[in-house]
Amino acid sequence: MDFLHSVWTTGGAFLLLLTVVVFVHELGHFLVARWNGVRVEVFSVGFGRELIGFNDRHGTRWRISMLPLGGYVKFFGDADAASAGTDDTSGYSEEERRVAFPCQPLWRKASIVFAGPAANFIFAILVFAVVFMTVGRPQTQAVIDQVRPASAAQEAGLLPGDRIIAVAGEPVASFEDVQRLVPLYGNGVMAVTVDRAGQTLTLETEPQRVDSDGNALPMPILGVTISAEAIEVVRLGPVDALGEAVVNTYTMTRSTLVALGQMVSGQRGTEELGGPIRIAEFSGQAARAGTLSFVMFIAILSINLGLINLLPVPVLDGGHLALYAIEGLRGRPLGEKAQEVGIRIGLSLVIALMIFATWNDILRLVTG
Numbered sequence: 020m021d022f023l024h025s026v027w028t029t030g031g032a033f034l035l036l037l038t039v040v041v042f043v044h045e046l047g048h049f050l051v052a053r054w055n056g057v058r059v060e061v062f063s064v065g066f067g068r069e070l071i072g073f074n075d076r077h078g079t080r081w082r083i084s085m086l087p088l089g090g091y092v093k094f095f096g097d098a099d100a101a102s103a104g105t106d107d108t109s110g111y112s113e114e115e116r117r118v119a120f121p122c123q124p125l126w127r128k129a130s131i132v133f134a135g136p137a138a139n140f141i142f143a144i145l146v147f148a149v150v151f152m153t154v155g156r157p158q159t160q161a162v163i164d165q166v167r168p169a170s171a172a173q174e175a176g177l178l179p180g181d182r183i184i185a186v187a188g189e190p191v192a193s194f195e196d197v198q199r200l201v202p203l204y205g206n207g208v209m210a211v212t213v214d215r216a217g218q219t220l221t222l223e224t225e226p227q228r229v230d231s232d233g234n235a236l237p238m239p240i241l242g243v244t245i246s247a248e249a250i251e252v253v254r255l256g257p258v259d260a261l262g263e264a265v266v267n268t269y270t271m272t273r274s275t276l277v278a279l280g281q282m283v284s285g286q287r288g289t290e291e292l293g294g295p296i297r298i299a300e301f302s303g304q305a306a307r308a309g310t311l312s313f314v315m316f317i318a319i320l321s322i323n324l325g326l327i328n329l330l331p332v333p334v335l336d337g338g339h340l341a342l343y344a345i346e347g348l349r350g351r352p353l354g355e356k357a358q359e360v361g362i363r364i365g366l367s368l369v370i371a372l373m374i375f376a377t378w379n380d381i382l383r384l385v386t387g
Contacts, residue, residue: 032306032313034087038064040139040321041090044328047138048092052131053077058095058118065090094120094131125343132339139325140268146318147264148257154311155252156263159194163213163243170242171205175224177213177243184219185212194245201226203274205239206281271322333358333365 042064052059058078063069065084072082084090096111096119116122120131150156161183166172183191187204191197201209205226212221226239255263305316331341338361346352353361 029306036313036317036320037089038087039317040142040324043138043142043321044135044324045090045092047134047136047141048131049079050138051134052092052094052120055123055127055131056118057120057123057127057131059092060095061091061093063090063092096121125347129340129343132336132343135336136325136328139321139328140272143318143321143325144261144264144268146314146321147267148260150311150315151255151260151263152257153254155254156260157193157195157250157252159245159250161191161194161197162245164246165244167242167244171224171226171240172242175211175222177211177222177224177241178215181213181215183211184214185221186210197241197243199270199274201241202238203277203281205241211241268322271319272326275323275326332368333361335365338365 045062045064049059049062060078061080061082063082063084065082065087066089067085069082069084072080074080095115111119111122120128123131163172163177163179163181163183165179166177183194183197185191186197186200187209189196189200189204191200205224207225209224209226210221211224212219224241226241228239305313328335329337329340331337333339333342342353342358342361352358
């Protein structure tokens with residue numbers, strides 16, 4: 020029964036999480052398209068056969084489809100739901116051309132496409148701001164309480180009472196910054212700057228991927244702990260909460276980009292890449308940890324969805340924006356053949372990445 024309950028919780032949390040972030044993303048496309056007078060034919064959460072749906076007064080078909088692993092909006096004039104085909108608008112009337120997506124000015128099409136990822140970032144900022152105003156924002160002093168024996172911190176000479184002020188040259192304001200920066204820069208020799216009784220020291224550390232019992236860890240750790248008394252949760256006012264939410268979103272986005280860059284350059288392993296299985300696992304863990312943890316995880320995934328969609332890969336929003344940029348520079352779009360080749364390459368890359376990430380998930384489950 021416990022196993023079935025865990026599976027139900029994990030599956031339900033995963034579907035709810037995915038539905039929310041996809042709905043937010045597609046709502047961004049939808050709203051900006053409507054504001055620009057473009058007709059939206061379909062707003063679908065999920066793919067495949069329609070389960071339930073209705074038409075609004077503007078003629079948009081809102082639907083929930085059988086496969087709840089994504090979603091899309093289809094604009095009038097699109098050759099397909101992904102806006103990936105060749106659009107033939109030669110037979111359109113003047114009225115139809117006014118509301119057809121392919122007939123819009125370049126800047127208008129770009130704003131509609133960009134609105135999806137932007138909605139994901141805005142949603143995350145709003146979630147963080149509401150949490151910081153209502154529940155509060157953890158503010159933990161980055162003062163070392165204990166140094167674990169035989170850890171990277173002990174070997175480097177870190178001591179209890181040291182205040183960490185920088186990791187790999189990145190300023191540290193709280194212990195949460197340390198937890199974020201060590202996995203990011205700790206795959207080799209990493210500088211840690213501390214304030215020790217008023218004296219600034221920079222020590223070289225080599226974070227480890229094993230815990231105190233010798234068990235393998237997915238990310239490197241420094242081997243320090245903080246005192247429970249150092250943790251303080253502070254409720255922020257609306258302005259401060261919004262500002263901190265923007266900083267929080269920017270920091271997460273930047274960290275993700277740095278990690279991706281390290282993977283591409285070979286400085287970081289790709290075993291941290293996860294697919295649907297890992298997202299489902301984490302969403303189940305967040306749901307079991309409580310509503311607040313689950314809501315925060317939704318916001319984090321929303322940031323990642325927005326960022327991934329901005330990658331300049333055809334079939335993703337970033338790929339469309341790249342094509343619009345090329346069209347703006349050339350004064351005309353790329354030829355039909357070039358676009359088809361780009362779409363095939365982009366689709367192949369996305370499928371390959373999904374297979375690779377899922378394989379990582381399976382290997383992690385098998386090896387424990």
